[in-house]
Amino acid sequence: xxxxxxxxxxxxxxxxxxxxxxxxxxxxxxxxxxxxxxxxxxxxxxxxxxxxxxxxxxxxxxxxxxxxxxxxxxxxxxxxxxxxxxxxxxxxxxxxxxxxxxxxxxxxxxxxxxxxxxxxxxxxxxxxxxxxxxxxxxxxxxxxxxxxxxxxxxxxxxxxxxxxxxxxxxxxxxxxxxxxxxxxxxxxxxxxxxxxxxxxxxxxxxxxxxxxxxxxxxxxxxxxxxxxxxxxxxxxxxxxxxxxxxxxxxxxxxxxxxxxxxxxxxxxxxxxxxxxxxxxxxxxxxxxxxxxxxxxxxxxxxxxxxxxxxxxxxxxxxxxxxxxxxxxxxxxxxxxxxxxxxxxxxxxxxxxxxxxxxxxxxxxxxxxxxx
Numbered sequence: 001x002x003x004x005x006x007x008x009x010x011x012x013x014x015x016x017x018x019x020x021x022x023x024x025x026x027x028x029x030x031x032x033x034x035x036x037x038x039x040x041x042x043x044x045x046x047x048x049x050x051x052x053x054x055x056x057x058x059x060x061x062x063x064x065x066x067x068x069x070x071x072x073x074x075x076x077x078x079x080x081x082x083x084x085x086x087x088x089x090x091x092x093x094x095x096x097x098x099x100x101x102x103x104x105x106x107x108x109x110x111x112x113x114x115x116x117x118x119x120x121x122x123x124x125x126x127x128x129x130x131x132x133x134x135x136x137x138x139x140x141x142x143x144x145x146x147x148x149x150x151x152x153x154x155x156x157x158x159x160x161x162x163x164x165x166x167x168x169x170x171x172x173x174x175x176x177x178x179x180x181x182x183x184x185x186x187x188x189x190x191x192x193x194x195x196x197x198x199x200x201x202x203x204x205x206x207x208x209x210x211x212x213x214x215x216x217x218x219x220x221x222x223x224x225x226x227x228x229x230x231x232x233x234x235x236x237x238x239x240x241x242x243x244x245x246x247x248x249x250x251x252x253x254x255x256x257x258x259x260x261x262x263x264x265x266x267x268x269x270x271x272x273x274x275x276x277x278x279x280x281x282x283x284x285x286x287x288x289x290x291x292x293x294x295x296x297x298x299x300x301x302x303x304x305x306x307x308x309x310x311x312x313x314x315x316x317x318x319x320x321x322x323x324x325x326x327x328x329x330x331x332x333x334x335x336x337x338x339x340x341x342x343x344x345x346x347x348x349x350x351x352x353x354x355x356x357x358x359x360x361x362x363x364x365x366x367x368x369x370x371x
Contacts, residue, residue: 001082001370003029006072006091010041011051013198013225015254016111016167016284017087019355020362021049027366029083034075036068045253062125069094077101083369089114089133096136105369107362108137109165110145113153113277118203119228121275134158142365147303149280167284168358171350172258172291181263191219191333192264194294196257196285200227203278205270205299210236211322213245216329222264224249224257262292265339266332269298272320282307289314291350295342297328311349314342 003024007017011033024031031049036056044051054071058064072091076084076098083105086095092108099106115133120126137143137158144163145151151162181188193209193216200206200223210233213221223233223246230248237246249260261267267289271278282303289296290307296314298304308314315332317324332339 003083004081005085011035116277194264196224212325267294
């Protein structure tokens, strides 16, 4: 059976979708991943499944979403897969309509609480997405999302019981010889703090992290990834005169990013409780830090705290200000014994939480659909 996996990103850094594609192939599907190409998109590395990236005249806004879904729907109708795997609400209109027209199976994976993201707040586009969500979601037979809090909220709204697949990485097989800080151009003798992610956007703590660096001597903040506030952060760094304390690493292939992350002392995940999407977030960087053995400093959100506090792999802060961040970072790095404990617990937790265990329900569903 052929499966087409639909996303709206450029395919470069979406590890969750890549793992879904590998799982689909492992249970017997011929897989193709479809997304788009951006002016800044890097060439794709060779993969064991097919890929397709649309070139579009727009990259954001209503016309972009409309044209993308038209292109995606035409592609799906032309290739007529037996399974359409839709990721997030912005690919669901095309996936839903094509599956309805062709009789294909449809699996939906909601990576976040899409209609609660701050970028939509107060905009007419929110009404459109809510209308589409209310029309399509209650009719889905095979919906999934990233944690139980979001699943429970969808059930309250639509009576829809969603499966849960957290953003757990595969257990990393580290190479026998690992690069040192010097080999990666990172300084010895400094506390390395990392903030990674493909969505370094507003209300996610990056601004407070940069402001905190004004008061943190002998520390370097690595910002690895991309997002809407990167240019603002660069301006802040210049304004504060702290270029030697903040380094923008840009987007990296996952394996290269993790080689940098494993050399750090503290990993940040700082979503603010400004909307339901962030309140119930469980970023995959939490599990990346754990895999890398890096103690986590997190804002006290329900799903994140369940992991960080529940497995004792770091500490949380109640609220988010530069002062709170400075105090927490100083507390962590001035308690070497606790840091050793957190690192040890990261290693234990990395062995307990695996993508293979997390996806048992999905694996069984895929096998059933393929029979």
